[in-house]
Structure formats: C-alpha cells, structure tokens
Amino acid sequence: MGDWILVSVFGRDRPGIVANVSRVLYRSGYNIEELSQTAIKGQFAMILIASTSRPDSQSGLKDEVRLLSSELDLEINLRQINEEDMAPFDLGETEPFILTVRGEDRPGLVYGITEVLAERGINITNLDAKTARVGQKLEYIQLFEVDIPKKLDYGRVQEKLQARGKEMGVEVDLQHRGIFRVMNQI
Numbered sequence: 455m456g457d458w459i460l461v462s463v464f465g466r467d468r469p470g471i472v473a474n475v476s477r478v479l480y481r482s483g484y485n486i487e488e489l490s491q492t493a494i495k496g497q498f499a500m501i502l503i504a505s506t507s508r509p510d511s512q513s514g515l516k517d518e519v520r521l522l523s524s525e526l527d528l529e530i531n532l533r534q535i536n537e538e539d540m541a542p543f544d545l546g547e548t549e550p551f552i553l554t555v556r557g558e559d560r561p562g563l564v565y566g567i568t569e570v571l572a573e574r575g576i577n578i579t580n581l582d583a584k585t586a587r588v589g590q591k592l593e594y595i596q597l598f599e600v601d602i603p604k605k606l607d608y609g610r611v612q613e614k615l616q617a618r619g620k621e622m623g624v625e626v627d628l629q630h631r632g633i634f635r636v637m638n639q640i
C-alpha cells in the first residue's frame with residue numbers, strides 16, 4: 455500500500471511556495487493525493503495528503519523539509535497517517551447544506567454559529583469567512599458547507615440557527631446544497 459503523510463505549510467504568502475513544497479515531495483518519491491491552499495491577509499496556508507511506495511522515504515523527506523522551511527521561512531509540519539485515518543467522519547446518512555451568515559463583524563460570530571452546529575452533531579466540511587464591501591458598508595460573510603444527519607429536522611436546525619443569528623445581529627440562511635447551487639448560478 456505505501457506510506458501516507460499529512461503536510462501542513464504556513465507562512466508569508468508569495469509566489470513559489472506550492473512549487474517548492476511539491477518539488478521536495480516529488481523528489482522524495484511522494485505523490486500528492488489531495489491538496490487545499492489559501493491565502494488570508496498575506497498569510498499562506500496549505501494542507502495536503504501525499505503517498506509513497508518507497509520504503510524509508512520519510513527520513514529523507516524530513517531533511518529536505520527542514521532545509522526548505524529554513525530557506526523560505528515557512529512552518530512545515532509532517533504527520534504520518536494511516537489509510538483508515540483518511541475516511542471522512544461518519545455521521546450516518548447526511549444531506550449536504552450551505553449555511554450563510556451575513557452582518558456586521560464582531561467577536562464571537564464564528565463561535566456563536568458553530569456552537570449551534572456542534573450541539574446538533576452537524577459536521578462542517580468547509581468554511582470560508584471574509585469581510586466584503588456591500589454597497590457603502592463592510593459586511594462579514596461566512597459560508598459554511600455542512601453535512602446534516604438525516605435524522606435531524608432541518609426546519610428546527612434552521613430555526614435554531616436563525617434565533618442565534620438574531621441574538622448576534624446577523625442574517626442566517628440554511629439551504630440544501632442543490633438548491634443553493636441552482637439559485638446562485640450565473
């Protein structure tokens with residue numbers, strides 16, 4: 455089967471980070487299986503899973519990563535994982551939903567919404583939160599992709615989320631991912 459590693463990379467954003475990290479992995483005999491990367495306010499963040507069938511390739515990789523980390527002033531972490539560690543969290547049968555939160559930025563917004571989700575066993579599979587200019591004012595916008603267990607009443611979940619949003623002074627909307635995509639197509 456081979457060895458699997460989880461790699462995380464953090465640092466000041468600039469061109470060439472992905473190229474340099476992927477070069478080191480490639481030359482060490484690793485194949486990048488999945489990768490997610492973003493930059494937020496000048497800061498770079500990447501997480502990836504890579505595999506190799508070469509025995510003992512991780513020791514050479516550690517040396518190469520240490521050198522690259524020093525040269526580019528990056529924090530690079532390696533974590534060996536097992537194939538079974540890559541299985542998604544099992545909530546049973548779920549439905550994919552998109553949750554949007556919009557309003558004035560203030561401390562506690564992410565916590566307030568995620569607390570409601572966690573209390574109901576709803577898994578967040580993706581989260582993007584940004585400040586954006588809407589007309590003349592700045593709005594804080596959160597976009598969650600969540601998996602809601604089919605055993606839950608979606609209407610009750612939406613009521614709880616909207617009640618929390620009202621407490622915090624933000625608008626909250628929960629839509630099935632299929633409906634969200636149709637409504638937001640350009």
